[in-house]
Amino acid sequence: MKIGELLKAKGLLTDAQLNLALAQQGITGDLLAETLTKLGFVSSKEIAQALAAQAGMDFIDLHGYVIPDDALRLVPRDIAERMGFLPIGVEKGWGLTIGITSPSNILAIDTATRIGGKPPMVYMIDTESFYETIEKAYYFLENPIQQRIANTINEIKATEALSAATLSPGIISTLVELLIMDGIRKNATDIHINPASETVHVFCRIDGVLQHALCFPKIAHSGIVSRIKILSQLDIAEQRLPQDGSFAFSFLNKKYDMRISTLPTIYGENIVIRILGSSGPLLRITNLGFNEHAARQLKILFSKPHGIVLITGPTGSGKTTTLYAALRELNLLEKNVLTAEDPVEYRLSMVKQTEVNEKAGYDFAIAGRNFMRQDPDVMLLGELRDEETARIAIRASITGHLVLTTLHSNDAVTAIPRLIDLNVDRFLLSSSLLAVLAQRLARKICTNCKTEYQLKDGELKSIDLPELEGKIKTAYKGMGCPVCNNIGYRRRTVIGEILIVDDEIKELIYSGSSVKSIKDTAIRNGMTTMRDDGISKAIEGITTFEEVLRVVG
Ligand SMILES: [Zn+2]
Incomplete structure (x- = not known):
């Protein structure tokens, strides 16, 4: 079936929408699939899912998926791009796992077979996340950001600056840029820069929960605050009142809108950066x-x-x-x-x-x-x-x-x-x-490391779910794996x-x-x-009981 007919058959597209898209396509000359996503009638993910179902393949949603470095190292970027596939995993003795955007991409499968030594496990992925992930994954493979942040912090420590004024502005702006890039890499929605008495801690909010990212010397704090204020056109001299502003940040062909809020605390100005534009694809x-x-x-x-x-x-x-x-x-x-x-x-x-x-x-x-x-x-x-x-x-x-x-x-x-x-x-x-x-x-259990386990007697009662005590014997949790950054959860419901x-x-x-x-x-x-809805999702193994109680109390 052709893509337009297929989407109509799935109830994802109406006749009127298809006709409008064809009219627009006649003007722009774009592909139909591209036109449909641009118009917002169908998402790139929905197209891929429909194509996967038609071809009898499984679909993988790459949003928030961390591709292991060893898989990326096996396949050079230009080959991945030219052949139209993304290495998404590699298992000793099992060959590569790849994602393709067109079910008929035989060339990709042949290439992956040659590289992995065995026919690959093949999944459908959508075009938008293919381009976004390939950019992001190879960029961070070639520019190990954690290492660059560590080097920059060491450089700050090594300057043994007596006062913040002696730190070079170059180091400061590099560190600000790296902090933001690291936040984007982790799909964080917010970056918190929290000064303490001797150091400054940076936290990222990922899937609704704060996670400690790093710590840097206090001497760099005022420089960082000033740099962020300059970027967002705030008054750098005003340190006693809260301020808010914003600036645009372009990274890997994507534009992000950064919303800044400053708050004077007893240890200096606290900064929260909200990252807009990192949200996942449109959903139904x-x-x-x-x-x-x-x-x-x-x-x-x-x-x-x-x-x-x-x-x-x-x-x-x-x-x-x-x-x-x-x-x-x-x-x-x-x-x-x-x-x-x-x-x-x-x-x-x-x-x-x-x-x-x-x-x-x-x-x-x-x-x-x-x-x-x-x-x-x-x-x-x-x-x-x-x-x-x-x-x-x-x-x-x-x-x-x-x-x-x-x-x-x-x-x-x-x-x-x-x-x-x-x-x-x-x-x-x-x-x-x-x-x-x-x-x-609520965060969903990572499907890659989800495990069923036996509940202990009294366990549910002790976490404030007495109504379930004795009624269910097993539950699920994520053990932590590379795909979920060892958190055990990935994405939310x-x-x-x-x-x-x-x-x-x-x-x-x-x-x-x-x-x-x-x-x-x-x-x-x-x-x-809400509580009952959450509990039934925990029983099904979509999320955990702890997570449900965390969000609904
Ligand atoms: Zn996992």
């Missing part, structure tokens, strides 16, 4: 990790013509990823979709995305008000932070628009009192709110609960019922709580 509702029932409920919600769908959870709980997946459920060729985001993390074609800028006076409320004059069908308002934005969201939804937005609350039901706090009218709220989705992200506002819940909201009675009713009507 069905790939976020929701169970089948929840995914179906969400698809129905996002196809409603009007009302409010609220997503709640703390920062870093994947709300934005879910919102983007929601937008992909909409028929963007027939609906006018406008967004106000803070910041825009992913560019979507066919969606009118705007970025709020409070300093310039463009906030969510102003965005929402102006969207109403743009003939909208759906609007996404990044966050309900104030009374005015909440009022605009309600007004838009009762005048026939679908509004997607987020709020900070601990679980789905407590979003309701949070909205009431924003002075929202109970009657209007009960008639416009369709559902509240609360979510967290959603853990969520969906409060559907049915007639009974509407009545409870309107009559001002307690959080408890709303929650009890929702559970009686079929809501699975």
